[in-house]
Amino acid sequence: MMNRRTFTSVAALFALTACSSKFRVYTGPPVTSIVVQKGRRKMYLLNERTALKEYDFELGFAPTGHKEIEGDGRTPEGAYFIDRKNPNSQFHLSIGISYPNAQDRAKAAAMGHSPGGDIFIHGTPKRFRRDTDWTWGCLAVKDREMEDIYAMVNVGTPIYLYP
Secondary structure, three states: OOOHHHHHHHHHHHHHHHHHOOOOOOOOOOOOEEEEEOOOOEEEEEEOOEEEEEEEOEOEOOOOOOOOOOOOOOOOOEEEEEEEEEOOOOOOOEEEEOOOOHHHHHHHHHOOOOOOOOEEEEOOOOOOOOOOOOEOOOEEOOHHHHHHHHHHOOOOOEEEEEO
């Protein structure tokens, strides 16, 4: 039988473990699409036409225009989908955007370049100042926000990125 001191210690350990986990559980309506408005720095997680959540974010270091080649610092524009989830991201957590598509690859090849890839929605390391575009083309949100996004968004969810 557990004494009061042992019980209190075990309860505190469970509470600490639960609070420190970056993996959250979401039981609300499904996210059926993500809409990103780059110019306004707003991202919306939608269930059909209803916004479930709204987030501010940072972009690549050259935020204007559609991503064309590797290293250009731009974020893609157009229709894509979430193609993977990374629980071990160097940026806390991340979900992948399906860039480049066939059109992106063809356009970059015609210019003699690689289109790049590995475009994600991810967290923000503490060393980066908020309100400054710093990524290589990704969308960066606060780590706590990324935990919610990671829990809410499934692989296969469409994402629409607008200028």
